[in-house]
Amino acid sequence: MGPVTTPASPASLEVSGLAFAYPDGHQALFGVDFRVTRGERVALLGPNGAGKTTLVLHLNGILGGGTGTVTVAGLPVGKRHMAVIRQKVGIVFQDPDDQLFMPTVREDVAFGPAAAGLKGAALEERVRHALELVGMADFADRPPHHLSFGQRRRVAVATVLAMEPEILVLDEPSSNLDPASRRELADILRSLDVTVLMVTHDLPYALELCPRALVLSEGVIAADGPTGALLSDEELMRAHRLELPFGFDPRTVAPPARERA
């Protein structure tokens, strides 16, 4: 029940019947179906070991070979379009130290577009714009390891934005952030004009940012609906090991603005 989607609106991401087992025989996904419309912000919730990371690695074709299909903006994920797919699906990994591997912030943000063949002034402009979007333009020439954790997370987002993705996939974006950095990141994500799929355990953060949520549990989509409604469903939450922080009641929080509904 995609609450704000109509079948006619273009899909950024479409996953159907996706099943996958690792070579050691461990089956992580048992037929995952969902659809994300362009401009939507969707949270993907689920306990540890639910298959969230496995699913994310399917979105840009790093994992594959199971059954089912993933389609990004109408293009099937597969060997034929790999370069385009990796440009369209921007994954922000959990540890920014894994994501930021170049000696300076500027070179790191330039890495993706340069790998795609962008050069010279156009490349500079792309990098500057991406860094401005996350408020890190003044740090372009700093080495990533001299930034604070929150700043590194923001630069990690910029490295992906520089590729002008169709969909931004964030793996645990709020982990290890102090409350101020958390809020800054939320402001940035809200200001962006891209489709966002946010994988998280941080339920208040999901409620704050994403009007819609999916619950992935034991390799299937167990629920799909407005985030507030899902979080208020105590039985559902308990069944999938999702727990709200102490004292947090989703019913008393104003629903997130549906600016692009």
Added chain:
Amino acid sequence: MGAGHAHRLYRHGHSPVHGLPPHTKLAATFLFVVVVVSTPREAMWAFGVYAVLLAVVAYHARVPAGFLLRRLLIEVPFVAFAVLMPFVAEGERVHVLGLSLSESGLWGAWNVLAKGTLGVAASVLLAATTELRELLLGLQRLKLPPLLVQIASFMIRYGDVITDEMRRMRIARESRGFEARGVRHWGVLAKSAGALFIRSYERGERVHLAMISRGYAGSMPVIDEVTASRAQWSHALALPVAALAVCLLGWAL
């Protein structure tokens, strides 16, 4: 975190030598060392002239003599061998201060000491005037195998991350009352080293994943083009060309 923003060998400045493009400096240093090494050891005056040439470069780079001399200490373990040569080498003996020394050994020691010192001094000057980052760009420009340049650049990027990880492991050990004393504790240290290796290896895998997610296909895209004008090349090459003249004179005389 919050460590110096450049490596310790680098000396921040805006001298003419600092301003030269990195690959011209690399080429100049390399050629200078080649010329020095191919000078006959008997032409002792030539090495004196080389030292003067380096002093002139250091003056233009505004690198103080004390800084340069302190950095030169790094060669001490390498030249220790040279000091032994006069005592152990065969051949005619000469007597100095009551010590019987081999003449060919003395020449050999002088050879290693003079050429080694000049080479190290040239490298120290290069390192003092060129940032690590620039050095890598220079190597890339000089068409060093890209894989080597990539490995070096990852070393710079992750050196601090891994040192930090090592520091956290040490703190964790010490917080539980461990103190490395003597051979009996080497086992623990070896296990820590192993754990650090595995962690770094796994981080390598995650970094690789992040790289291919952003379109990495085996080669690093060129982001910064470094170029050098004819004038910059001629400034940088002034050093090895002058040295070459001295070297040829050394052979001729």
